[in-house]
Amino acid sequence: MKANTWAGRNKVEVRDVPDPKILNDRDAIVRITSTAICGSDLHLVDGYVPTMQDGDILGHEFMGEVIEVGRGVDPGRLRVGDRVVVPFPISCGACGACSAELYSCCENSNPNAGIAEKMFGHPVAGIFGYSHLTGGFAGGQAQYARVPFADVGPLKIESDLTDEQVLFLSDILPTGYMGAEMCDIQSSDVVAVWGAGPVGQFAMDSARVLGAAKVIAIDKEPYRLRMAERAGHTPVNFEEVDVRSRLLELTGGRGPDKCIDAVGLEATHGSAHIAAYDRVKQAVRSETERPHALRQAILSCRSGGVVSVIGVYGGLLDKFPAGAWMNRSLTLRTGQCHVQRYMKPLLERIERGEIDPTRIITHTLALDEAERGFELFKNKQDDCEKVVLKP
Amino acid sequence: MELTATTTIRKPPPEVYAFWRDLENLPTFMAHLEEVRTTGDRTSHWVADAPFGKNVEWDAEIIDERPTEKIRWQSTGDADVPNTGAVWFVPAPDGVSTEVHVVLVYEIPGGAIGKAVAKYFGEEPHQQLDDDLRRLKQVLETGEVVRSDGAPWGKRARGEFPQRPAQPLSDAELEKGADA
Numbered sequence: 001m002k003a004n005t006w007a008g009r010n011k012v013e014v015r016d017v018p019d020p021k022i023l024n025d026r027d028a029i030v031r032i033t034s035t036a037i038c039g040s041d042l043h044l045v046d047g048y049v050p051t052m053q054d055g056d057i058l059g060h061e062f063m064g065e066v067i068e069v070g071r072g073v074d075p076g077r078l079r080v081g082d083r084v085v086v087p088f089p090i091s092c093g094a095c096g097a098c099s100a101e102l103y104s105c106c107e108n109s110n111p112n113a114g115i116a117e118k119m120f121g122h123p124v125a126g127i128f129g130y131s132h133l134t135g136g137f138a139g140g141q142a143q144y145a146r147v148p149f150a151d152v153g154p155l156k157i158e159s160d161l162t163d164e165q166v167l168f169l170s171d172i173l174p175t176g177y178m179g180a181e182m183c184d185i186q187s188s189d190v191v192a193v194w195g196a197g198p199v200g201q202f203a204m205d206s207a208r209v210l211g212a213a214k215v216i217a218i219d220k221e222p223y224r225l226r227m228a229e230r231a232g233h234t235p236v237n238f239e240e241v242d243v244r245s246r247l248l249e250l251t252g253g254r255g256p257d258k259c260i261d262a263v264g265l266e267a268t269h270g271s272a273h274i275a276a277y278d279r280v281k282q283a284v285r286s287e288t289e290r291p292h293a294l295r296q297a298i299l300s301c302r303s304g305g306v307v308s309v310i311g312v313y314g315g316l317l318d319k320f321p322a323g324a325w326m327n328r329s330l331t332l333r334t335g336q337c338h339v340q341r342y343m344k345p346l347l348e349r350i351e352r353g354e355i356d357p358t359r360i361i362t363h364t365l366a367l368d369e370a371e372r373g374f375e376l377f378k379n380k381q382d383d384c385e386k387v388v389l390k391p
Numbered sequence: 392m393e394l395t396a397t398t399t400i401r402k403p404p405p406e407v408y409a410f411w412r413d414l415e416n417l418p419t420f421m422a423h424l425e426e427v428r429t430t431g432d433r434t435s436h437w438v439a440d441a442p443f444g445k446n447v448e449w450d451a452e453i454i455d456e457r458p459t460e461k462i463r464w465q466s467t468g469d470a471d472v473p474n475t476g477a478v479w480f481v482p483a484p485d486g487v488s489t490e491v492h493v494v495l496v497y498e499i500p501g502g503a504i505g506k507a508v509a510k511y512f513g514e515e516p517h518q519q520l521d522d523d524l525r526r527l528k529q530v531l532e533t534g535e536v537v538r539s540d541g542a543p544w545g546k547r548a549r550g551e552f553p554q555r556p557a558q559p560l561s562d563a564e565l566e567k568g569a570d571a
């Protein structure tokens with residue numbers, strides 16, 4: 001089959017690889033009909049997540065048709081012919097974490113748990129196409145994928161919704177939603193979202209659905225801010241204005257009640273000298289993150305507020321504003337998304353027309369064009385917001 | 392060399408105990424074991440896997456046990472690598488899970504076998520037993536040892552990096568299996 005693979009730092013390549021086979025009894029093989037490129041793929045391709053190997057198949061947002069199931073798959077849960085969306089964390093459904101609905105912390109799905117434990121103190125779940133730290137599982141930017149614990153994660157789509165309407169249930173819609181949910185939103189809340197990428201857009205929509213009074217979008221890409229504005233959110237361009245002052249203006253001097261970091265470890269900074277400091281530290285690996293958005297969110301949030309982090313961090317960061325966090329009673333919440341927790345309720349919201357996930361799709365390309373898709377998405381060319389690939 | 396490790400398994404103590412007490416189950420999750428054969432009520436014959444030292448076999452005997460709570464065993468006769476082990480099954484505070492605490496003690500001899508055993512445990516001997524218990528947990532909670540494209544061989548996958556790339560195995564690789 002054809003698959004998009006990591007070919008070294010800043011390089012992806014569509015290659016011919018063997019077709020996937022059943023390796024565990026509860027596996028299924030899915031023929032992929034739609035897949036996508038995520039902001040997390042950029043961190044992997046840019047080389048900021050360790051343990052990538054030449055030839056690793058990328059992609060963790062995919063859906064398609066079940067063409068084979070292992071003999072351990074409960075036929076009441078999944079059969080050949082089912083149309084499914086596959087959540088990005090691989091979860092066993094039976095461990096302590098899964099029982100607590102902490103699916104992205106599944107204790108059984110990562111065969112490289114020992115490596116992850118060294119890095120993070122405790123292991124994390126397996127994830128499709130997301131380095132060997134999270135298991136070394138082949139990803140979904142491919143014609144076919146093997147899906148372990150297939151009777152736990154995959155969501156069956158039985159209505160006639162299009163792929164485009166349901167594909168993002170695999171990752172970024174639940175991720176944005178969890179970002180907003182962690183904020184415990186009240187009807188009087190102003191919610192500020194750093195990053196108007198796909199995850200940020202869905203965090204904004206979710207904050208509105210959960211009843212926020214006002215939602216603010218912070219980014220530097222005018223077209224991404226326009227997209228947020230068209231959806232009813234208030235844009236702030238961090239290259240044009242001082243973010244903190246603008247947020248004070250927009251909140252009567254209080255600061256946003258709830259702040260969401262949907263940027264992660266590759267943030268850019270309006271101020272050149274701070275950006276240079278973190279870039280140098282990141283280059284010599286004494287700091288692995290550029291946490292500008294996170295720092296700004298902590299400093300901007302009103303006292304007693306919540307800072308919810310869904311942007312991805314992988315290692316160590318410097319100059320964490322611990323004083324602001326501690327002295328002003330801020331709550332910091334975070335996590336890789338526990339996608340399985342949100343798929344059904346969000347599917348219902350899509351069916352009821354409360355959320356339109358298709359609004360962020362700007363490019364639909366053939367799988368063969370994955371390399372161009374990464375270029376467009378990474379370099380923000382051609383007003384690219386979200387790339388869907390068709391195998 | 393004394394190794395200790397512990398894990399929590401979301402199954403009640405009697406079930407975890409029963410699985411371990413059937414010593415023939417040990418090779419499903421303990422990487423260094425090829426086979427354990429029960430030879431009597433309390434006696435068994437253990438065969439090590441090649442990387443642990445070729446043709447290392449020994450007899451063992453359960454010297455103390457309390458059903459659902461603990462098992463203690465030791466090698467008997469003139470074993471190449473004299474060893475003892477003990478495992479405790481303790482109810483976890485959540486009321487449904489079992490804490491498994493294991494202690495293994497090996498007397499590592501000189502010569503080729505000693506070298507092989509030392510090499511097997513490497514610089515981080517505890518890692519092996521930690522990984523064994525992770526697999527025990529996988530087997531009891533999910534039914535199997537989980538496999539990925541990067542680490543496809545279950546208990547034969549060593550937690551090392553680099554691995555094979557995260558892409559499906561070819562038919563030839565599958566046929567050759569872990570020994571390729």
Ligand SMILES: NC(=O)c1ccc[n+]([C@@H]2O[C@H](COP(=O)([O-])OP(=O)(O)OC[C@H]3O[C@@H](n4cnc5c(N)ncnc54)[C@H](O)[C@@H]3O)[C@@H](O)[C@H]2O)c1
Pocket residue numbers: 038039040041042043171172175194195196197198199200218219220221224238262263264265266267268269270292293309310311312335336337
């Ligand atoms: N927690 C999870 O489970 C999960 C799931 C999916 C994605 N993610 C992460 O979410 C983040 C966003 O993903 P995406 O797909 O939207 O990626 P993206 O790269 O398209 O979006 C990031 C946006 O942040 C903007 N940005 C950069 N620096 C900024 C700053 N200092 N302030 C404000 N905005 C800034 C960029 O211009 C860009 O528009 C990534 O870190 C990704 O890894 C997390």
Ligand SMILES: [Zn+2]
Pocket residue numbers: 038039040041060061088171172
């Ligand atoms: Zn993602």
Ligand SMILES: [Zn+2]
Pocket residue numbers: 091092093094095096097098099105106107108109
């Ligand atoms: Zn689990």
